[in-house]
Amino acid sequence: MHALQRASRALNTVAEKLLMLIGAAICLILFAQVVFRYAGDSLGWSEEVSRHLLVAITFLGGTVAYKRASFIGLQGVGSSLGPAFQRAVLRLLQVLTLVCFGLIAWFSAAYTFKAAEHTSASLQIPMSIPYAVIPVSAVIFIIHVLADMTAPREGRRT
Amino acid sequence: MIVVLLFAALFLLIALGLPIALSIGVPAIGLILTPGVFPPEVDWSGLGQTVAQLLFAGVDSFDLLAVPLFMLAGSIMERGGISQQLIDFSDSLVGWAPGGLACAVIVASMFFAGISGSAAADTAALGAVAIPAMVRQGYPPAFSAALVAAGGAIGVIIPPSIPMVIYGFLTNVSIAELFAGGLMVGLLFGLSFMAVAVWKSVRHGYGARRPFSLRFVLASLRAALWSLGAPVIVLGGILSGIVTVTEAAAVAVFYALVVAIWINRQLRWRDLPALLVESQVIAATILFIIAMAKVFTWLVAMQQTPVLVQNAITAMALPPWGLLLLVMVGLLIVGCVMETTAALILLVPVLAPLTIHMGIDPMHFGVLVVVNLAIGMLTPPVGICLFVSCGIAGITLGQIGRAVIPFVVAAIASLMVASYWSPIVTWLPALIYR
Numbered sequence: 001m002h003a004l005q006r007a008s009r010a011l012n013t014v015a016e017k018l019l020m021l022i023g024a025a026i027c028l029i030l031f032a033q034v035v036f037r038y039a040g041d042s043l044g045w046s047e048e049v050s051r052h053l054l055v056a057i058t059f060l061g062g063t064v065a066y067k068r069a070s071f072i073g074l075q076g077v078g079s080s081l082g083p084a085f086q087r088a089v090l091r092l093l094q095v096l097t098l099v100c101f102g103l104i105a106w107f108s109a110a111y112t113f114k115a116a117e118h119t120s121a122s123l124q125i126p127m128s129i130p131y132a133v134i135p136v137s138a139v140i141f142i143i144h145v146l147a148d149m150t151a152p153r154e155g156r157r158t
Numbered sequence: 159m160i161v162v163l164l165f166a167a168l169f170l171l172i173a174l175g176l177p178i179a180l181s182i183g184v185p186a187i188g189l190i191l192t193p194g195v196f197p198p199e200v201d202w203s204g205l206g207q208t209v210a211q212l213l214f215a216g217v218d219s220f221d222l223l224a225v226p227l228f229m230l231a232g233s234i235m236e237r238g239g240i241s242q243q244l245i246d247f248s249d250s251l252v253g254w255a256p257g258g259l260a261c262a263v264i265v266a267s268m269f270f271a272g273i274s275g276s277a278a279a280d281t282a283a284l285g286a287v288a289i290p291a292m293v294r295q296g297y298p299p300a301f302s303a304a305l306v307a308a309g310g311a312i313g314v315i316i317p318p319s320i321p322m323v324i325y326g327f328l329t330n331v332s333i334a335e336l337f338a339g340g341l342m343v344g345l346l347f348g349l350s351f352m353a354v355a356v357w358k359s360v361r362h363g364y365g366a367r368r369p370f371s372l373r374f375v376l377a378s379l380r381a382a383l384w385s386l387g388a389p390v391i392v393l394g395g396i397l398s399g400i401v402t403v404t405e406a407a408a409v410a411v412f413y414a415l416v417v418a419i420w421i422n423r424q425l426r427w428r429d430l431p432a433l434l435v436e437s438q439v440i441a442a443t444i445l446f447i448i449a450m451a452k453v454f455t456w457l458v459a460m461q462q463t464p465v466l467v468q469n470a471i472t473a474m475a476l477p478p479w480g481l482l483l484l485v486m487v488g489l490l491i492v493g494c495v496m497e498t499t500a501a502l503i504l505l506v507p508v509l510a511p512l513t514i515h516m517g518i519d520p521m522h523f524g525v526l527v528v529v530n531l532a533i534g535m536l537t538p539p540v541g542i543c544l545f546v547s548c549g550i551a552g553i554t555l556g557q558i559g560r561a562v563i564p565f566v567v568a569a570i571a572s573l574m575v576a577s578y579w580s581p582i583v584t585w586l587p588a589l590i591y592r
Contacts, residue, residue, distance in 0.1 A: 016435050023226065023434040030223070030408035034401055047220050057226055058217045058449055061442020062179070068439065093176045100184045103191060104213070107206030114207070134213055 008147035059137035105138035183450035216452030226441035227407030232274030236283035238418025257359025267309025271316035272389025281310030303551035304561035307543035316344030478517035493534020
């Protein structure tokens with residue numbers, strides 16, 4: 001198997017593990033938030049942390065959804081116009097996706113470095129930490145798309 | 159001009175088969191970074207970083223946390239064997255009527271709607287049990303699948319409801335009030351679907367009837383008691399103000415775990431990791447659309463489009479009821495061809511400010527928008543409930559598309575009642591919150 005396919009598969013396994021941990025963490029944090037509030041000692045940090053974890057679910061989960069091809073979408077009209085046309089459309093869409101995530105990766109990385117000076121409201125951690133999930137996920141997306149584009153013909157998805 | 163280009167690219171990319179989140183994001187990000195779209199004095203790399211910031215801000219919300227949590231609670235309950243219990247209990251209540259099992263499936267859908275916030279999840283959970291059972295009783299597969307799909311659509315009308323969470327997030331209307339407003343409308347939908355089921359069953363002689371038995375009611379109630387506790391805890395907690403909507407979703411996850419693992423003994427701990435990943439991924443497909451749409455709607459707003467559309471609509475000088483009718487019919491058409499989350503995010507920022515001209519409460523309008531899009535889940539070509547249900551029943555989209563017509567007609571009639579007889583939406587929230 002090509003190195004790109006291996007990398008794509010390995011990254012997806014890691015992303016799934018992280019999603020599992022984040023999901024469990026959010027449930028526990030919010031349950032604790034309710035318990036502590038009624039025990040008369042509200043947690044100051046739980047809302048902020050869980051919001052940032054939600055951002056991580058969105059972007060990491062997005063990469064897993066792409067890998068599983070379960071993004072919500074319509075069946076393309078290309079399917080009725082012959083295999084050559086279909087391949088051309090697929091290539092075009094892959095290149096567009098690649099450019100889009102390339103731009104996101106570049107600018108969100110710049111934004112993440114710039115945010116190192118800002119600290120979050122309640123935990124006082126650098127905002128770079130929650131922001132970093134966007135460039136990281138964008139790079140994972142790029143690897144998934146590249147792995148798709150270079151995969152042997154029969155393993156390729158539409 | 160730019161907005162026309164933006165929407166043209168959006169629809170072209172969807173038609174070519176690009177996933178919706180990317181069809182929204184690719185043209186928006188591409189156009190923002192195209193030289194000449196913004197004046198040259200605007201810094202290019204600053205624009206790019208604005209995109210990054212919008213992506214983050216689009217989903218950095220405590221309210222939206224309810225989305226993955228309600229997904230998780232719903233899928234734990236689905237795997238925890240509660241569908242059969244709810245159908246048995248509902249059958250004991252209404253199984254004596256003509257079309258008894260069909261009515262029971264609708265009643266069970268209403269109970270399930272009180273646990274889960276997603277129409278697709280409701281359809282999948284009940285369909286797997288209900289469709290084979292109905293076919294065994296002599297209901298045609300297409301009718302059974304259409305009935306389950308219709309019942310599933312109630313899932314987003316009776317709270318909790320993920321589209322209502324998103325609506326509240328977009329407009330700052332209280333999500334708890336939207337939930338309270340949807341409850342009675344959901345009951346109306348259930349009753350109208352039951353009327354269709356009875357009418358069809360009498361006319362074609364579908365199904366079997368069972369005599370009413372109090373002993374059966376009590377026995378099935380005992381079996382279903384813990385499952386029925388879930389909607390009571392979730393809705394009771396939210397409406398009484400003990401917990402916020404997001405907290406209620408977390409509590410629902412723990413309650414569902416207790417029922418599925420210890421009470422019903424249908425779910426094992428080792429099934430849990432896969433379930434967690436699965437529900438986060440489904441939630442992420444919705445959240446990813448929201449993040450990308452934040453960039454899209456930002457660009458649209460920068461071009462002053464919402465104001466232009468609002469001015470054009472107010473210039474038509476329609477009477478309030480006429481404007482409401484126009485918006486409702488427009489949404490029904492959009493709901494047919496567009497996925498729910500995308501439709502919500504692209505349209506609500508434009509439509510919500512028009513409520514003053516419709517002479518309607520913002521909360522009432524929110525409920526109507528969600529109900530409208532729920533009907534969109536029942537109509538081809540893009541109807542998530544139909545997709546799920548015909549997959550389970552093993553029939554084509556064409557077959558279920560014909561069988562669902564009477565249910566869609568009943569749903570539109572109910573929507574008209576909810577649009578023009580406002581107490582059905584506003585009475586309960588007013589009772590609780592004012």
